[in-house]
Amino acid sequence: MLEAVELTKQFKQMKAVNRVNLYLEQGEIVGLLGPNGAGKSTTISMLSTLIPPSSGDVRFHQKSILKNPAMLRNVLGIVPQEIALYSDLSAKENLWFFGRIHRLSGVQLQKKVEEILELIGLTDRQNDLVKHFSGGMKRRLNIGAALLHEPKLLIMDEPTVGIDPQSRNYILETVKRLNEEKQMTVLYTSHYMEEVEFLCNRIYIMDKGCIIASGTTAEIKNILSAEHTVEIKVEKLNESFLHALRTQPVVRHIAIQDRVITMLSPKEVNVFRLLFQLAEQTDTVLTSIEMKTPTLEDVFLHLTGRALRD
Amino acid sequence: MIGAFVKKQLLLLVRNRHEVLILLGMPLVLITILGFALGNIMDGDHAAIHAKIAFMNEGDEQKELQAFTREIDAMNIPTEKKQMLIEAARSIAPITVLKQDVFGDKSVKKYIRIIDVPPAQLEKVRQKDSYAAIIRVPNGFTYKMLQYMLLQKNEHPRLFFYTNEEKAWTAEMVGQILAAFQRHYSLAAALGKAGIANRSSAIVDVHVNGKMETVTKKQPIRAVTYYTVGMSVMFALYIASNVGSYAFEEKRSHVFDRMLLANVSRWSYMAGIFLSATLLACLQLFILYGLTSIIYDITWADIPAFFVVTVSLALTVGGLAVLLTALNFRVNSEQVSRFFQTVLVTIFSLVGGSYFPAGQLSDFISTIGTLTPNGASMNAYLKLLQGYHFSDIAHSVIYLSLFSITTLLLSIWAFPKRGNES
Numbered sequence: 001m002l003e004a005v006e007l008t009k010q011f012k013q014m015k016a017v018n019r020v021n022l023y024l025e026q027g028e029i030v031g032l033l034g035p036n037g038a039g040k041s042t043t044i045s046m047l048s049t050l051i052p053p054s055s056g057d058v059r060f061h062q063k064s065i066l067k068n069p070a071m072l073r074n075v076l077g078i079v080p081q082e083i084a085l086y087s088d089l090s091a092k093e094n095l096w097f098f099g100r101i102h103r104l105s106g107v108q109l110q111k112k113v114e115e116i117l118e119l120i121g122l123t124d125r126q127n128d129l130v131k132h133f134s135g136g137m138k139r140r141l142n143i144g145a146a147l148l149h150e151p152k153l154l155i156m157d158e159p160t161v162g163i164d165p166q167s168r169n170y171i172l173e174t175v176k177r178l179n180e181e182k183q184m185t186v187l188y189t190s191h192y193m194e195e196v197e198f199l200c201n202r203i204y205i206m207d208k209g210c211i212i213a214s215g216t217t218a219e220i221k222n223i224l225s226a227e228h229t230v231e232i233k234v235e236k237l238n239e240s241f242l243h244a245l246r247t248q249p250v251v252r253h254i255a256i257q258d259r260v261i262t263m264l265s266p267k268e269v270n271v272f273r274l275l276f277q278l279a280e281q282t283d284t285v286l287t288s289i290e291m292k293t294p295t296l297e298d299v300f301l302h303l304t305g306r307a308l309r310d
Numbered sequence: 311m312i313g314a315f316v317k318k319q320l321l322l323l324v325r326n327r328h329e330v331l332i333l334l335g336m337p338l339v340l341i342t343i344l345g346f347a348l349g350n351i352m353d354g355d356h357a358a359i360h361a362k363i364a365f366m367n368e369g370d371e372q373k374e375l376q377a378f379t380r381e382i383d384a385m386n387i388p389t390e391k392k393q394m395l396i397e398a399a400r401s402i403a404p405i406t407v408l409k410q411d412v413f414g415d416k417s418v419k420k421y422i423r424i425i426d427v428p429p430a431q432l433e434k435v436r437q438k439d440s441y442a443a444i445i446r447v448p449n450g451f452t453y454k455m456l457q458y459m460l461l462q463k464n465e466h467p468r469l470f471f472y473t474n475e476e477k478a479w480t481a482e483m484v485g486q487i488l489a490a491f492q493r494h495y496s497l498a499a500a501l502g503k504a505g506i507a508n509r510s511s512a513i514v515d516v517h518v519n520g521k522m523e524t525v526t527k528k529q530p531i532r533a534v535t536y537y538t539v540g541m542s543v544m545f546a547l548y549i550a551s552n553v554g555s556y557a558f559e560e561k562r563s564h565v566f567d568r569m570l571l572a573n574v575s576r577w578s579y580m581a582g583i584f585l586s587a588t589l590l591a592c593l594q595l596f597i598l599y600g601l602t603s604i605i606y607d608i609t610w611a612d613i614p615a616f617f618v619v620t621v622s623l624a625l626t627v628g629g630l631a632v633l634l635t636a637l638n639f640r641v642n643s644e645q646v647s648r649f650f651q652t653v654l655v656t657i658f659s660l661v662g663g664s665y666f667p668a669g670q671l672s673d674f675i676s677t678i679g680t681l682t683p684n685g686a687s688m689n690a691y692l693k694l695l696q697g698y699h700f701s702d703i704a705h706s707v708i709y710l711s712l713f714s715i716t717t718l719l720l721s722i723w724a725f726p727k728r729g730n731e732s
Binding site: 048049050070073074076078080082083084085086088089093096097098100101102103129145146149 | 311313314317318321322325326563564565567568569570571572573574
């Protein structure tokens, strides 16, 4: 349905996106994962025809849309990371305006606005000004504004940033429902691994402008099939313990958060014995050691040596 | 779809109380302050105006005084009474009183300069824009005045004031001087009369009659009227920067991206901006002029011409709004709108005459002023208020329309072709 071929974007000296190849099949939800600054938003802007690529191509049903973007735009809905709404208009007025610019009018527009308000759960608040909405409500309306013209393809750029868990769940369920009930194709970018794991059939992982891994969720996790993810909790962080860990050839990719140390190690290594030894040598009190099933977060750690939200 | 843009813009503005206050409340406050408080100051001690008044004496006061003295001498009255009348005549010689006591007064002299001009040059001076007024004293004025005042002979004579309606302040100023002269003269005459009364009861009453007319026989402009026009046209310009800022906010918040993705062409977008700003400027001007007609009794005799000027100005504001939007988008910043609002509008207002009739400072500033949209529309509005015909302001209307077209063409050039716009 939609394909990026060797897509590159250069801003002066900086290559924001470097030879990205990806595709979306009709009816699937594809995740684009990566930390802030990975190049996800720039990739999305090129895919949605908002900025032209420096090189490469974007194809919609095998046809380049660089010269004729209208073909894609007619079936494309985009949910930007920013709240792209008028805060001094009500929810209904916003939807009415965005419906009008999509050339909806009369009864058709009225019905569509009501339908979207129902879908995003804002029927009761339709006449309230957006500036009085919570972050979650604004995010829901931000999605609703992209759905008025019944797009076949929905591109969502981190649609759950900065909202409460309840609103996040509502949004995720809504996206799932749109995909299942309306066979809407979705490109979903996030730096929340759990969202992508919950929603997506396939995943692309981006870092520093490049795609560093791609495949189904299972395929991606298989990258770590030969390794354990070990989560160690210590009573107090000890520099000599960390130093000792880092010098071990079997220990890879150490990430530290508060008093929790996450690391990868080969499955054949008896990591417990090693950890107890090092703890004893460095006078470190271990409060727990947990062997975890690898997550996408761990995959990112494995691929880049950095945690996703670093 | 353009209707949707206009409706959206109206709703956004109406919901923003701060903007409404600036666009409607502020000009009303300034009209009141400047029209009354500052208007009086400008007419009085603190005027920033130095008006030139041409003084044309067609007669000769000394000779007329001598003729009056001879007439008294020839009269069959006691010598003592004759002496008193002659002394009274000398002390209330009207031209001397007017020139020395009224225009020679320190407080008046600071702002008004009397220039003696030969009567033969009347027409030439009337053509000159640099004189704020002309005072013409007809031949025999002094003689007739003394006869009327001291001997109760003849009708009271008239002298003529011609004011330049282009210099609205001085229309009022000259009127005030005339009144001051009358008061001053009446007082001097009353004193003379009191002195004479001991010896003679011949002098009953004195007063000076002045006839005031403008150079082209048009109505002079009151200060409050002047500022109603000045402030209204100035604040209409703020609509342009306001709409330009709103448009940039649409870009910043990515709402403009939604429009691009909805295949809204830049033509439709620019048309929406243009019509919104034009409509808002029209509404603002109609509300301001409507309110001032109720509050300050400023009425428009030629309503169709008033509509034409208002719409022309509103179209200019619309053009400026599109240009500011295009430039904001081009430099990817709201700075252009802000610069226009804080610097350009101030300069336009200053040279265009919104704060005071800057055209009086020099012919150069006067010319530059009429090239600003507010100056051109002020010129048209003030002439309408003075009773001019539409044909007299047609050039201003044409200029405003051309200004609007030019800004639209510049906008088309400046508006960035963003992304893969269809």
